[in-house]
Amino acid sequence: MAYRERVAWLTVSAMLVTLVPFFALARSGRFDLSELPNGGLMVALAIATVAQVLIIGAGHLLLRLRFRSDASEPPDERDRLIERRSTRWAYYVLIAGVVLVGVAMPFSSGGWQIILAALAAVLIAELVHYGLVIIGYRRTV
């Protein structure tokens, strides 16, 4: 497995195990999403973010120790092609999310609903990006 595919798996896993529970908690009805600022949600988001950073940091460290030579290799033409294609599609997803959150949602929603939607747009765009990186390495373009 290519080193960059391992990194993509690590990042996707870290996002799923930290941010999905956060979204589930935020949408569970335990928090008033119209309240700003909402201390409980801010703490939950901070915990999810710190956990994500720690998992990704520790994962990078382990991958670098385990695959030292692969980690030091600069990206080649295939790596760059996969990165370019996945970034392009993630950009489209992010733009769609920005339009939805920034243009449409202010007419119908407010407070944490907009914040959560913005975070969801970023999360989905990142999942699309790393998901396509994984698919790219699996299918090798």
Add this chain to the structure above:
Amino acid sequence: MKNTSSGTLQNRIRTLRFLNGEMTQAELGNKIGVTRQTVAAIESGKYSPTLETAFRISDAFDVRLDEVFSWSRH
């Protein structure tokens, strides 16, 4: 092999590696400036290299480009 509507790109990299002292994919990758995984992808026909890399491969084996790659029409 990468399939298109009109043909298939084929290569003899595995044979040429064998004929060059069982050169490893990593050694070939180092010579041409790509990773071992990319050499494996090229060799199995899952990835079509750029023209520059194709020339680098033929140069690494000291053969002509058409001795490494060929186009097979369906």
